[in-house]
Amino acid sequence: MENSTMFESTSSLLGVGAVACLAAAIAILIFHEVRILLVRDPKDRYDYVNTHEIRYFWYAVIAIIASAGLYLNKVVGPMIPVPESMLPIVRIFFLAAFVVIAYLLLSNGVKLLYPPVIERRLNKIRNKPRVSPAGNVMRKLKEEEESVHLDQSQIDAQASTIHSVEYDVWVDEKTGFKRVEKYMGYQHAEKCGECGFFTMKIDSEEIVRKPSATEEGLLVKHYRCSYCKHRERRDAVIAKLSTNA
Numbered sequence: 498m499e500n501s502t503m504f505e506s507t508s509s510l511l512g513v514g515a516v517a518c519l520a521a522a523i524a525i526l527i528f529h530e531v532r533i534l535l536v537r538d539p540k541d542r543y544d545y546v547n548t549h550e551i552r553y554f555w556y557a558v559i560a561i562i563a564s565a566g567l568y569l570n571k572v573v574g575p576m577i578p579v580p581e582s583m584l585p586i587v588r589i590f591f592l593a594a595f596v597v598i599a600y601l602l603l604s605n606g607v608k609l610l611y612p613p614v615i616e617r618r619l620n621k622i623r624n625k626p627r628v629s630p631a632g633n634v635m636r637k638l639k640e641e642e643e644s645v646h647l648d649q650s651q652i653d654a655q656a657s658t659i660h661s662v663e664y665d666v667w668v669d670e671k672t673g674f675k676r677v678e679k680y681m682g683y684q685h686a687e688k689c690g691e692c693g694f695f696t697m698k699i700d701s702e703e704i705v706r707k708p709s710a711t712e713e714g715l716l717v718k719h720y721r722c723s724y725c726k727h728r729e730r731r732d733a734v735i736a737k738l739s740t741n742a
Contacts, residue, residue: 518567533545540678542622619685627676697729717733
């Protein structure tokens with residue numbers, strides 16, 4: 498009778514734990530989405546998503562793993578043909594094994610499958626029309642139009658040999674108000690042409706030819722896939738100094 502009561506108590510605690518972990522996962526995701534909505538400035542929202550989204554998503558995944566592990570322990574535990582005295586040890590072992598296996602499987606899944614979701618969200622935020630202080634919808638300049646609106650330090654940063662820097666220039670054509678936003682290109686994953694996953698990032702950069710007043714420069718970007726280790730080289734043209742003035 499005592500063993501039966503202990504068994505029911507354990508099963509009840511496992512059920513409560515499973516529900517609590519699932520509720521925690523939902524709460525984490527809701528908290529993250531609310532934080533995004535509270536960030537009004539598009540660039541600040543972009544930076545927040547870029548910095549925190551994968552972390553909060555992974556916290557939610559861990560909570561879901563714990564919930565599933567506790568629930569399966571509650572359901573499968575009684576079916577294991579072992580003496581009742583050994584059942585707590587078997588349950589702990591079962592839970593630990595499930596959590597480790599699920600963690601390893603989902604860890605690779607998050608690393609390989611979730612980056613394109615984040616990139617789509619970031620691109621949507623980055624290209625969302627900006628509004629000037631006068632209330633006018635601003636226009637995002639094309640790459641060939643940007644140089645005249647950047648100072649020399651910003652132009653040099655875009656051609657940096659350390660990390661790729663990108664600038665978006667938004668202009669209110671009615672008032673002339675200008676907004677320049679800085680983005681770090683090396684932080685973003687691209688689709689690997691070899692394995693097809695979004696695991697290709699800039700590994701290093703070098704200026705092969707510096708720009709001059711009469712000749713364009715050449716920047717070489719070396720990409721490396723963190724999954725299949727595939728490497729690619731891509732060339733980028735640096736505008737003439739005369740057009741940057």
